[in-house]
Amino acid sequence: MRQHSLLAGAALAAALALTAAPALAQNVGPAPAWSGAPEYKWGDFTLKFRGRVFADYVEQDVDRAVGADFSASEDRFRTARIGVQGAFGDQWTYVAEGNFINGESNWEDLYVQYSPRKHTAFTVGNFKSLSLENVTSARFTTFMERGPLNDLIDAGRVMTLAARTGGDNWSITGGVHGDSVNDGAPGGGDEQRGVFVRAHFAPIVSDDTKVHLGVWARDRDRRDDTAFRYRVRNNTNFGGRYTDAGSSPLGAGDADTAIGLEAAAVWRSVSVQGEWATIDADLTGGGSAQASGYYVFASFFPTGEQRKYKAADGKFDRVSIRRPLTRGGIGAVELAVRYDAADLTEFAGVATAGEYSAVTLGATWYPWSHIRFMANYTDSKNEAQVVASDVDVQTLQFRAQFDF
Template structure:
């Protein structure tokens, strides 16, 4: 029997018992309400609040092949449509349960319970993310519409995890073990993937106008009886095909891998820079090994005077505070950004499409107020294959209307 279903059940049971037990214990107390991006209700030490987000996208893409038919494609769609609940019990327990509903299907996103015995120490169990500065920064707050090929390659999405974390006002170290996503199929014979990870960050400068972030992480995972790991990247969008891809054959698929990543970011008033680099050493299903690496760097500027909201204790970015929202007669906030991405899969010898990827992305975002964004991104990408006939250039223009609560 696959074991991830047991861990998922334990997390769900913990959420439900914490919620129901706390509510029942305090039903004699009158409910209070407050507005925190959405209505939050409280009964004594117990709180509950709805949460969710909707991203509506339009994407237009031109694909130019070295050999073959060039084509264009476009689509308007719901990129994300989530609804859920979050809450606390005293100042030590918290929980989140959120699902995504797209194209007639539903999947769990964040689904976890956390116990924090002190201000900077926490234990978390459930389905959540653990690695990388941009990956841990919510998609509600990332500077660009998509996290890019770096995030595709490291494959550090939400999986069933037990993590422990400690830290201080400007540093943290976290580690734990993980399995599959709670959404990965029905239980069956065999063992799910297993992994161990650690991430540490330090903010050496935390001042009113200047903040600096440094981070490092590592992960070791084994697929066990799961499908082999794949190493591939998209064109700074989740729309369309992947043209830089090590494939699923024994030449490009992994039984297990070790990944190491570095993080850096700096904010100076309305200007910020951020970058990450990661390398992966994969044990191939057909024997031998191969490596891949990726990095990105971007710069951002708010001509309207806002600044990216860095959280030095957590080592990630949070919601931008709009100085003059349209709800108060202002014009909102404007953010302009430019990004460079690169990935190298050429060590997967014998796979024609396991080449090099590079791209430049320009971005502009308008925030009417802090919970609404309108975004535009343009990416010019090159997929250089190991066989020139497989080279593909991709230009992508995409727009997003975003609301969250």
Template sequence: MSTKSSLVAGSALGVALALSLGVAAQAQDTTTTWRGAPQFANESLTFKVRGRVYVDTVFQDVDRTGTGVDFKASNTRLRTARLGVEGTWNANWAYKAEASISSGGGTTQWEDLTLEYKPDETTSFIVGNFKTVSLEDITSSRYNTMMERGAFNDFINAGRVMNVQVKKTGFNWTAAVAVSGDSLNSADVATNAATGSRETFGYNGRVTYAPVMTDYTTVHVGGWYRYRNRGDQANFTYQVRNNTNYGVRYVSTGAVGVSDKTIGLEGVLLHKNFSLQGEYARITAERANKAADVDLNAYYVTASVFLTGETRRYEAARGEFNRTRILNPVTAGGMGALEAAIRYDSTDLTDLKGVATAGKYTAWTAGLNWYPFSYVRFQANYTKSKNDNPTVLTGTNAQLNDVDVNTFQLRAQFDF
């Protein structure tokens, strides 16, 4: 299922869609509406260009015990820049194609690349490169509270892969199952490998339910399950960053998993301008050569409050968050929205014995967000994290692998 992809194809797709709209417009009147960018529509087709840009400045202070070298680092970087198209054909078909150029060598890759068929309002069949599990992972980074999704997201490694998904939705619930392969951005599996040529394969499912939905209070609960098998590719690695996309990882199992099973739980409480969100995941990893399975755990809890009275916009029929409506945007003479947040993360890899970096990660993050209007946001995050790793040494040398990391980062973002 994995293929080598050229972004030229994405440009060609956008041109083709634009041309098809132009041809259709000869027979039907075309209207233009504003949805962060112009959206063109006629009786049978819609077309919109979409994108986002995040620019970050990061300051990091790394303190290592024992003989490890302490250091400070800083960097201004392009966190991500994306460009794509989206739209619909009639009421039954929808498409999305988006590519990104990120920092760290200017890596270019596909993001969402999907085709969706909806035979009715409650049923969807989706094929393409996209995400399927975890509330924070599925919700766009444009709408998540903190600058980064955090250690939990890094741990479960539930990014975009090729999926065939069936999804049912109701007024306050969702249920979806999918068969998955590898990421569209991964290289083709070698056809002459002595060990075989099977790519990663798996399946997953997610259900959500909102038992409380009033004018002032919303409660979300959800759960998901995922099975993966690496096939003939590299073993799975379970690791975490320090609540930032910048820098290296100090807690990691190394490449140990040949297959794994993950159970995830989600919970959200929204009351007026207050939000409380958390998730838990347990991964049972099967190792090679009949080594004992290991159970790895992670969770986070995030609390936030809009000091200017806004409410996070939760969509129960999708099981995810959407764009917050700003009550008094600067474009209408107001001050925009101000949001304060705090987050706690914990990831425990210590069930894997004998690996010096298979430790425990904990962190506190404080955040402040300013939304001048709905499509622009400025963020500041400060994270104090601890990477407590095991070691074969004892006594005064028992903590030689521990690393404390303090990270302060700023972001300017806009999307359309």
């Protein structure tokens, strides 16, 4: 389905070019400006560069109940993206961003959005749509990785047609989706299809206090695509997965239905956040199984900052630094602790389809709002259905992050 990826990307690029053409014809030279990155304007058409670089160092110790223990480490670019975003008039916006690491390139966000009025939007392209932590950009998440719940629900960027309505403190978004623009069904068959809905409500939004409540649901069928696989990582995308239902008919899904709950609260410099999700899977070998997972974390800014919550969108955004280094201050410091759990034990007959749990400690320094230095330590346990497959993993990670 590489052809599907290229055609989809080309179609969106063509749409952007056609949209921009009238404005470009009317104005010969752009008027450069600065809004966190170079921004250009031709009449009603704007174009702004965007990108991010996450440079990581990871050390991991793996202790097996049976077999050789080992340690591994790596320094790498977790992500390196470059792209553009902009608008045409008051109603049309677009984003096109690619990721370039390890000698490979993939589309990330790639979409066009039409907003006929405030809080109403229709979006088509490759983007995320489910889960509070998932729709919050990795530039703004409290921890370096989103955790095993995100792995389990498999709700990454896929080709989607979505409609949204809402108000200043609520929203409902629903739509249909296929596979990622970078993937697709092997052999040119029909790629996966799904429908989803996400709703959120912020009953309290004040200067000191924010409260978020959310719920979402998704139903999908793999069709001719690769069977769905249910597994989690050790709060890092480095190393192996040791809690895994596998790809055999006992653990792989033909179709599934997922439901998730979201909650978060911010009071001054303290915040808490948690999510829970369950997945009912129809297995490729017949029968069904259920997987579930959740996380909860708390964070605190001893320097007085507050996590920025966007009540209309139901997600978190960039932290405003009270005394950045660029103005003679010390920047911001955030301390956090997190607990994760996942349960795959209903996938009977798969030794590694057990239970996962982990505790993560995190510390982040923000010298400036577009730069972060992060450190995370995770102690995780993979308790398999067969004791011999139990694996304990300790992971220490560091990140230098810059975005624009």
